[in-house]
Each structure stands twice: as structure tokens, then as C-alpha cells.
Amino acid sequence: MLPLGTIAPDFRLPDPTGEFVSLTNFANQPALLVMFLSNHCPYVKHVQAGLAKLGRDYAPRGVGIVGISANDATNYPEDGPARMAREAKAAGYKFPYLYDESQMVAQAYHAACTPDFFLFDQNRRLVYRGQFDASRPGNGLPVTGQDLRAALEALLAGKPIAPEQTPSLGCNIKWRLGNEPEYFSH
Numbered sequence: 001m002l003p004l005g006t007i008a009p010d011f012r013l014p015d016p017t018g019e020f021v022s023l024t025n026f027a028n029q030p031a032l033l034v035m036f037l038s039n040h041c042p043y044v045k046h047v048q049a050g051l052a053k054l055g056r057d058y059a060p061r062g063v064g065i066v067g068i069s070a071n072d073a074t075n076y077p078e079d080g081p082a083r084m085a086r087e088a089k090a091a092g093y094k095f096p097y098l099y100d101e102s103q104m105v106a107q108a109y110h111a112a113c114t115p116d117f118f119l120f121d122q123n124r125r126l127v128y129r130g131q132f133d134a135s136r137p138g139n140g141l142p143v144t145g146q147d148l149r150a151a152l153e154a155l156l157a158g159k160p161i162a163p164e165q166t167p168s169l170g171c172n173i174k175w176r177l178g179n180e181p182e183y184f185s186h
Contacts, residue, residue: 001129002110004163008032008124009108013068013098016085021096023124026064030122031155033058033148036106036173037067037097038114039087040078042137043170047115050132050143052092058152065095070106071114071174073099079174106173107181113170119151127155130165 012022026032035051038044044051055065067088073080081099088097100106109118119128128151135141147166154161175181 029064036111036116041171070100
């Protein structure tokens with residue numbers, strides 16, 4: 001996992017229309033949430049409505065939110081930009097949903113699965129990298145976003161975030177052959 005306190009790795013990625021969004025687009029916001037998502041992953045599908053609601057709840061409070069798909073669209077065409085636009089609209093995402101074709105941004109963030117969440121403070125230091133909540137497809141627990149929401153509330157209130165964080169669980173990022181990062185194989 002990316003160590004707490006790590007400075008947010010820079011990015012400049014296109015959305016499905018070709019418009020670029022970068023880390024600097026969020027410069028004046030008190031927090032930044034970077035989420036690695038996938039169109040076809042059952043874990044993302046399971047929390048999709050919760051992600052859209054989280055965006056509606058926290059963007060008005062100044063939280064910068066961005067979703068990134070880094071899956072290999074050659075072998076997983078359902079995760080490519082054309083389908084990302086439809087997915088974002090169907091899910092109700094109001095935040096930018098970007099495509100990391102090179103997979104270099106996912107590697108820089110040490111993203112391992114979808115969904116994977118990285119919350120940064122105003123100075124863009126990592127304060128949370130963990131699960132959305134304890135709900136999983138088929139486990140019967142409601143999707144609440146409890147873990148991520150607790151981290152966001154603490155951050156916005158200027159309170160410390162517990163360093164004990166449960167890693168996210170989901171589908172492995174679909175790396176292009178030969179592009180798997182070192183951290184992934186250990």
C-alpha cells in the first residue's frame with residue numbers, strides 16, 4: 001500500500017470526450033479523493049450508487065473527486081473510454097472519470113484493485129487508502145461508504161484519521177501483458 005503521508009502523484013489524463021484533467025485542477029480544494037474504478041468489476045458495480053451519492057454529498061463541501069480507469073482496454077474493451085462515458089452517465093457520476101491508458105498513474109498510486117481509494121489532504125498528503133465500507137457482493141451488508149465517509153468527515157473537521165485502515169477489496173487491475181508493477185507481484 002502507498003504509505004500514509006505520500007504526496008499525491010501527479011496526473012494528467014483524458015476523460016472519454018478527450019478533455020484533460022490534472023492534479024492541478026484540484027489545487028484549491030481542501031481534500032482530493034482519487035478512486036480507481038472499472039466498468040465491469042462486480043465490486044465497483046456493487047458500490048456504484050454509493051460512489052455517485054458520495055460525489056453528490058462531498059463535492060459541494062469542496063472535496064475534489066476523480067475516478068480513474070486503468071484497465072487494459074485492448075483485452076477488456078468494456079473498460080475503454082467509449083463505454084466509460086455511458087457508465088458514468090448511467091451510474092450518476094458527477095465527478096470526472098478519466099482513462100489511464102498507459103497505466104502509469106495507477107502504478108504511481110500503487111493501485112491494485114477496483115475500487116481502490118486514495119484520500120489526500122489540502123497539502124496533497126495521503127491520509128487514507130482503504131475500503132469504501134465492509135459491504136461486498138453477496139455478503140448482505142448495506143453499502144454505506146462508512147469507512148471512506150468517516151475519513152472524509154475527520155479530514156474536513158481537522159481531526160486525525162486512524163492509521164489502521166482496511167485495504168480495499170475488488171477486482172485486480174487488468175494490466176497489459178508485461179506492464180504489471182513490481183509492487184503487484186510481491
